[in-house]
Amino acid sequence: MGVSRADLTPSTAVLWAADSRRLDCVGTCALTLxxxxxxxxVQVSVLRALHSPLLSWHDYFDKLKAEFPRVFDTESTLRKMTGEPMKIELTDDAVPHAVTTARNIPFCWREDVRLQLDELMEKDIIEPVEHPTDW
Structure with a gap:
């Protein structure tokens, strides 16, 4: 790509791989693509011992938000889907593959979780289920 070590600026960013390994960043530079x-x-990080290029979501997220502002809008209320209601059709031989019980929430998180659940119910995103279900 025509970039030498002399072209790199030291990086203070800590980068992690999907498997939680820390990536060794040699430096960064600006490249025009x-x-x-x-x-x-775009700002490019050069990593030691990386055998294939990685694309960062940081480079494209602002463009996606600008192109699809309604998708990334977190300020207004949730919009109802347009079109026919969603219908899930199961095959005749479908059976639940795992049955689990609700997990305990750490006591220190309970109030925050309750507030979030109440907010989601107020917005008609979720509804309470008071009985066990097969699924």
């Missing part, structure tokens, strides 16, 4: 008519300058 072009695909067709689209030209974008």
């Amino acid at each position: 072009q695909l067709g008519d689209v030209i974008q300058t």
